[in-house]
Amino acid sequence: MKLSFKIAARFLKSTKGQTALIALGIAVGVSVQIFIGSLIQGLQKSLVNKTIGSSSQITVSSTSSDRLIGNYQDIVDKVKNSDERIKNVSMVSDGPALIKNDSKTYSVLLRGMNINDSDKIYNLKSSIYEGKEPESKFETLMGKDLKEELNLKLNDKVDIITNSGKIQSLTVTGFYDLKVATINKSWLVTDFDTVKELFATGDKITGIEMQVTDVFKADEIASKVSTNINSNAVKVDNWKAQNASLLSGLNGQSASSYMIQVFVMISVVLGIASVLMVTVVQKSKQIGILKAMGIKDRQSSLIFLFEGFLLGIMGTVIGVALGLGLSFSFSTFVKNPDGSPLIELYINYKFIGLSAFVALLASTIAALIPARGSSKLNPIEVIRNA
Template structure:
């Protein structure tokens, strides 16, 4: 085996042009895989973060004609202990209202235990002026609603409920969640204020939560629904409510995999053809080696070792080239503020897998020339020159 490795190394050194050509082919293949895969993963991560990153992944809502959840503290407790995948649980009391100013506009009153809800919606990060509500009859509103109603910090807003009741809330802060529909319609207050405004007594309208692994939210929701002992509720999850987004993400993944497979096949065929030509070119040397006593197995291992070494070197240079391409992409494809259009997602597991695929492909490609080598008859090779 050591002899086969030494001969393989010498063959690679003596045919530097072919060696460099194969390494270049493997490197480009790995770089393309790494670039496309990282780009697609970054795009998907960005889409997921934009659409559901700061929102509820699983929601417990009233069912069977009910409009509120009475035993909500028990439901929250059971949700918290049902699955380690569940995090950031928050109760919400919400209802529609109309804000009264020079004109009127529909709004959604959302009452939370603010510290719990902040872990989901990141209100403190989006707050660009003022503070979060901490007392009864305090609220924060979005920047679009503030501009439209000409509301500033410490101003009072007047809300008209569907029941006809009128409530005044002091605005303690203005937020920008970077979603216009939320910025122009949400009035966020304490859960006690919302319960009082909406005549919910001690009830709430939903329980919201996030999960660590967003793509397993549907499975976690099924388990939660099975384990809940609270009546007249049902469990919803973001995947069932965003089928079009999932279809788009699946389409991106499939297209990425197809491109990577075609690149892999192209690299494999290229290595096989060049090594097969190498067998023909070096048939005389192989014939002499066999005449000197080298076994068919060892002559085959020469080309397997060549494929392995070419795969290792090509994978390393390919990963380096892939990172260079990604770096150039983040510098040239940018938003007006200088940030990358698509954030690059660096997945160490994916990078390692791409390198391993390159090595395995190079070894697999070497099997054909290795078999050709084992079939060479030393007498015929030496005789025919």
């Protein structure tokens, strides 16, 4: 085996130009794999973060006619004990209302919540660009889009009308921007006491929201939550069930990425196999002499397997570096109008390691055909025809 390795290395050194071209071909294949894979994974991560990352991924709501959950602390305890992948849990109490301004009427959702708990899900505190969070009853945070529609300033009062016809003035203590127009136009964030008084909810809430460590396992975790709660009075929803079109798009992106990578790897394998087949013909005289000197068929086959392996190592190392460089360049120079990267740089070390391993394995396997061809060479006929 050691002799076969030394001969393989010498063969590669004797044709440096050819070796460089093969290694470069492998490198291009690996770099395309890493670049396309990282690009699509970064895009998926960005989409998930923007649409799901700062929102509730699993929600517990009531099935009763009044939409209220009683004895909610017991349910919260069961939720937290359902799965260790649940990381943030927040209780909310919602109520629909209207705001009248001149001749226009705006439909809003008054959201009573514990700001500290909900901030872990929605990043509310960091989204407040003017003013501060509510500190007492009948104070509220208002979204940027609704503020511009109503032309309000800090500490202005806004009159809301509940579904029961009750009118109440709320003091605007701050303005937030969650980067989602529908939320910015509709959510009025306040405390539980305000919602309790306006909607007569008593000691009840309308929902329990949570986030998980693995968003793509939300359906599995939601099933565990539902089993642990074991009550017909509530239902458990997850983002995957509520965003089927988004999930379909993400799956489509993944499938297209895999297809591209498979065809790139097939082209690399065919390229290596064809070049090494030519090498068998080019080196047939040397192989014939080696066989005449006593080298075995197995050893002659190993020469080309080692060639494929060495070419794989060179191409993989260069390809990984090139792929990472392309990914970095894309995230650095391709920008949105506001100057932020079009797609954030995302490096998945497991994916890169797997791509490198597959490329190395494919390079070695590609050498099987020429290796088999070399083992069939008859040294007498080779030397006679040389």
